[in-house]
Amino acid sequence: MMSxxxxxxxxxxxxxxxxxxxxxxxxxxxxxxxxxxxxxxGALLRALMVRENKELRNFxxxxxxxxxxxxxxxxxxxxxxxxxxxxIVEASPQLIGELKRLRPDDRILQYAVTPxxxxxxxxxxxxxxxELSSLDRTFVEDWPGWKVDVADCVRVPAIGINKLxxxxxxxxxxxxxxxxxxxxxxxxxxxxxxxxxxxxxxSAEPSEHYKPGSTRELIDHFHAKGYIVMAVTDVNLIAMxxxxxxxx
Numbered sequence: 487m488m489s490x491x492x493x494x495x496x497x498x499x500x501x502x503x504x505x506x507x508x509x510x511x512x513x514x515x516x517x518x519x520x521x522x523x524x525x526x527x528g529a530l531l532r533a534l535m536v537r538e539n540k541e542l543r544n545f546x547x548x549x550x551x552x553x554x555x556x557x558x559x560x561x562x563x564x565x566x567x568x569x570x571x572x573x574i575v576e577a578s579p580q581l582i583g584e585l586k587r588l589r590p591d592d593r594i595l596q597y598a599v600t601p602x603x604x605x606x607x608x609x610x611x612x613x614x615x616x617e618l619s620s621l622d623r624t625f626v627e628d629w630p631g632w633k634v635d636v637a638d639c640v641r642v643p644a645i646g647i648n649k650l651x652x653x654x655x656x657x658x659x660x661x662x663x664x665x666x667x668x669x670x671x672x673x674x675x676x677x678x679x680x681x682x683x684x685x686x687x688x689s690a691e692p693s694e695h696y697k698p699g700s701t702r703e704l705i706d707h708f709h710a711k712g713y714i715v716m717a718v719t720d721v722n723l724i725a726m727x728x729x730x731x732x733x734x
C-alpha cells in the first residue's frame with residue numbers, strides 16, 4: 487500500500503539545500519517496526535517467495551514479545567500488506583486484550599518465553615514504559631535513556647521456545663520469527679533446537695547497552711547455527727538461514 491504522505495526527509499533536504507522540486511512525488515514508505523526492520527524482512531521474504539514461486543499469505547510468523555499491536559510491531563506490515571498471520575506471544579496480562587482486539591487473525595498467547603526450560607511461572611517486571619518490561623528487573627531499572635521504574639511485578643505463565651514451537655507449529659517452523667524480550671533474547675535463542683525448527687529469517691535484539699558483547703555473541707551464535715546476519719539496525723539483528731541464500 488502506497489503511503490499518502492510525502493517523504494519528510496527528502497523534502498526537508500530539498501528545502502534546506504534549495505534543490506529543484508521533483509516532478510514525481512516521493513512518498514514515505516509504510517513501516518511500523520522501530521527501525522524499519524519490517525521493510526527489510528518483507529523485502530527478504532519477497533525475494534524468497536520469488537525464488538520459490540510461492541505466496542507469503544500461505545506462511546506464518548512468530549513474534550515473541552508482541553507488546554503493542556501496531557507500534558514497533560515486526561509483523562503488522564507482514565499481515566496488512568502480504569496477508570500473513572501467525573502467533574504473537576506477550577507476557578504482560580494488561581496488553582493481551584488489545585492484541586486480541588486488533589490482531590484477530592493471529593493467535594495471541596500470554597506467556598513469558600524464558601531460557602529456564604523447567605519454569606512454569608516466573609516474575610515479570612512491568613515497567614512504567616511498558617515497552618521496557620522484562621523478566622530481568624535490573625534491565626528495567628538500569629535503562630540508560632531516561633528514568634524508568636518498575637510499576638508492578640506479576641507472576642506469569644512461562645514457556646520454553648521449543649515447547650512453544652512444538653505446540654503452535656508442530657514440525658513446520660514459522661517462515662519468520664521475531665524475538666524482543668528485553669535482555670534475554672540471546673539466552674532464549676541458545677536454548678532453541680535449530681535442528682528441528684529453522685525459520686527462514688530471524689530478528690532478535692541483542693541489548694548491547696545492557697550486556698556489552700551481546701551483539702557479537704548473537705552473531706556468532708547465528709553463524710554457528712547456519713544463519714547469515716543480513717542486516718544490523720540500531721536495535722536488531724536480522725539473520726537468514728544459509729539454505730535460503732545458497733545458489734540452486
